[in-house]
Amino acid sequence: MALLDKELEVKENSIIREWSGQVQPALVTCFIFLFFLETCLWVRNFRLKKRLPGPFAWPVVGNAMQLGQMPHLTFAKLAKKYGNVYQIKLGCNNIVVLNGEATIRKALLQHSTEFAGRPNFTSFQSVSGGNGMTFNSYSKEWRIHRKIAQSTIRAFSSANNENKKAFEMHIVAEAMDLVQTFLKLSSNGQYFNPSHELTVAAANVICALCFGKRYGHDEQEFRTLLTRIDKFGETVGAGSLVDVMPWLQSFPNPVRSGFQSFKEINKEFFTFVKNKVIQHRETYNPNVTRDMSDAIIGVIDKADSHTGLTEAHTEGTVADLIGAGLDTVSTAMHWVLLLLAKHPDIQSKLQEDIDRVIGRERLPSIEDKNNLDYLNAFIYETMRYTSFVPVTIPHSTTCDVIIEGLFIPKDTVVFINQWSVNYDPEKWKDPHVFNPSRFLDENGILDKSLTSNVMIFSIGKRRCIGDQIAKVEIFLFTVILLQQFTIEKDPSQDLSLHCSYGLSLKPLNYKIHAKLRGAHLLVKTY
Numbered sequence: 298m299a300l301l302d303k304e305l306e307v308k309e310n311s312i313i314r315e316w317s318g319q320v321q322p323a324l325v326t327c328f329i330f331l332f333f334l335e336t337c338l339w340v341r342n343f344r345l346k347k348r349l350p351g352p353f354a355w356p357v358v359g360n361a362m363q364l365g366q367m368p369h370l371t372f373a374k375l376a377k378k379y380g381n382v383y384q385i386k387l388g389c390n391n392i393v394v395l396n397g398e399a400t401i402r403k404a405l406l407q408h409s410t411e412f413a414g415r416p417n418f419t420s421f422q423s424v425s426g427g428n429g430m431t432f433n434s435y436s437k438e439w440r441i442h443r444k445i446a447q448s449t450i451r452a453f454s455s456a457n458n459e460n461k462k463a464f465e466m467h468i469v470a471e472a473m474d475l476v477q478t479f480l481k482l483s484s485n486g487q488y489f490n491p492s493h494e495l496t497v498a499a500a501n502v503i504c505a506l507c508f509g510k511r512y513g514h515d516e517q518e519f520r521t522l523l524t525r526i527d528k529f530g531e532t533v534g535a536g537s538l539v540d541v542m543p544w545l546q547s548f549p550n551p552v553r554s555g556f557q558s559f560k561e562i563n564k565e566f567f568t569f570v571k572n573k574v575i576q577h578r579e580t581y582n583p584n585v586t587r588d589m590s591d592a593i594i595g596v597i598d599k600a601d602s603h604t605g606l607t608e609a610h611t612e613g614t615v616a617d618l619i620g621a622g623l624d625t626v627s628t629a630m631h632w633v634l635l636l637l638a639k640h641p642d643i644q645s646k647l648q649e650d651i652d653r654v655i656g657r658e659r660l661p662s663i664e665d666k667n668n669l670d671y672l673n674a675f676i677y678e679t680m681r682y683t684s685f686v687p688v689t690i691p692h693s694t695t696c697d698v699i700i701e702g703l704f705i706p707k708d709t710v711v712f713i714n715q716w717s718v719n720y721d722p723e724k725w726k727d728p729h730v731f732n733p734s735r736f737l738d739e740n741g742i743l744d745k746s747l748t749s750n751v752m753i754f755s756i757g758k759r760r761c762i763g764d765q766i767a768k769v770e771i772f773l774f775t776v777i778l779l780q781q782f783t784i785e786k787d788p789s790q791d792l793s794l795h796c797s798y799g800l801s802l803k804p805l806n807y808k809i810h811a812k813l814r815g816a817h818l819l820v821k822t823y
């Protein structure tokens with residue numbers, strides 16, 4: 298038996314050797330053929346001006362291997378060589394990359410409809426049950442959908458004084474809860490990673506608006522859900538390989554397992570939101586609008602008009618707002634704390650201003666915003682310097698379009714490199730230096746013509762619809778934390794600006810200590 302096994306083994310080995318002896322040259326020939334074919338096509342299209350400028354794309358993978366860890370930096374480098382509009386290839390997909398303020402403005406404002414689409418990516422269909430607004434392409438239905446989401450946000454944050462105040466109180470309440478949590482985590486001189494607490498705080502603001510409910514910092518189920526959502530942006534960010542190389546799904550590899558967990562995260566998150574919306578539907582009273590979920594149910598589910606939208610879109614909209622609202626604001630606050638700890642001189646100056654304008658006897662309010670120019674400058678500089686949404690969610694062209702004299706066909710995927718706007722050396726002196734004062738004029742007043750040059754919320758038809766509420770949240774969280782604490786870095790750690798890449802850039806783990814500034818903490822006033 299053993300002999301037979303040995304014989305079979307020998308036979309198998311020789312078959313494998315023979316097979317690989319035939320297959321390997323065939324593979325190499327195939328690759329060389331593909332390479333020459335690709336080169337000939339590239340040269341022909343380039344000569345016939347059928348192809349936009351851009352780097353040579355390798356067969357099968359295109360330029361995927363050239364993107365590096367931080368694709369937005371590679372995109373900016375390539376713009377120096379090929380101009381502000383060029384083409385790369387990821388897998389078999391042609392992708393146009395737009396760089397620089399003038400080009401991006403021209404595309405997204407002057408040709409707003411042409412650039413308002415979203416690619417038909419598989420990963421996008423897993424988000425918000427496939428019925429959200431953010432990841433769906435441009436259409437008549439989509440326009441109605443976006444209007445509903447936009448007016449719901451406005452109604453609950455700025456439509457009238459009463460709602461403005463209620464929104465402000467939600468944020469102040471969360472900020473004060475964060476103060477208590479930081480105090481606990483800093484007890485006995487401890488240093489802690491603020492990441493999770495910031496996510497809970499941001500999630501609670503948007504959950505309070507959408508569901509009229511908030512969660513405690515130590516509610517385990519909520520914490521687990523939020524930790525998993527943290528990974529969401531890695532798959533939908535520009536340069537993610539899941540959608541452009543579908544063949545990666547056919548054998549075990551990190552991209553495939555990343556996509557599996559992306560689908561699970563989305564399912565879990567969407568089920569959480571859907572259940573809340575269903576509870577709202579069951580207790581819905583048309584005479585009392587309790588929160589954003591009720592408002593959206595009222596406009597989509599209960600409306601007589603033929604919007605083309607269904608109950609599934611109601612759930613998709615709420616999921617969109619929560620998803621977009623928590624990750625971005627918490628990432629912004631993550632950078633704010635890191636930069637405060639890294640620049641104690643800037644932090645002291647901010648606190649001096651806060652003490653002068655607000656003092657220690659009352660809580661800050663949104664009315665203080667106009668009197669705190671240096672703090673506003675600090676927040677704008679944080680957004681510019683970190684450019685933490687470096688490339689927008691991928692767009693696509695809704696029809697053929699010509700930009701900067703270059704032809705882009707319908708349904709082309711378009712990456713918009715916001716980072717290139719925020720680091721343009723023509724616009725910003727020493728862009729790699731963190732300097733909030735660049736936004737102040739000689740009298741220390743915020744220069745609004747400069748702040749409008751920071752690009753982080755995108756522009757045009759796909760511009761972020763939560764920009765105003767995000768700015769209010771970031772201002773109130775920052776001013777309250779700075780009034781109560783001095784943020785100190787862990788002396789045993791070098792505070793680096795290294796971050797992970799995805800839809801948003803997130804700082805890598807760091808630790809801080811929140812040192813109480815006064816003898817006692819202001820009592821809760823809500």
Ligand code: HEM
Pocket residue numbers: 430431432443446503617618619621622623625626629686688689690691692753754755756758759760761762763764766767768
């Ligand atoms: C500092 C915080 C935020 C930043 C930096 C930010 C940035 C962005 C960016 C870059 C986009 C993509 C635009 C594009 O594809 O061209 C976007 C889209 C969006 N944002 Fe925000 N966002 C923030 C906060 C929020 C908040 C708080 C909400 C709502 C609660 C929100 C809701 C949305 C929605 C619904 C979209 C999709 C718009 C569309 O596809 O038409 N965002 N945001």
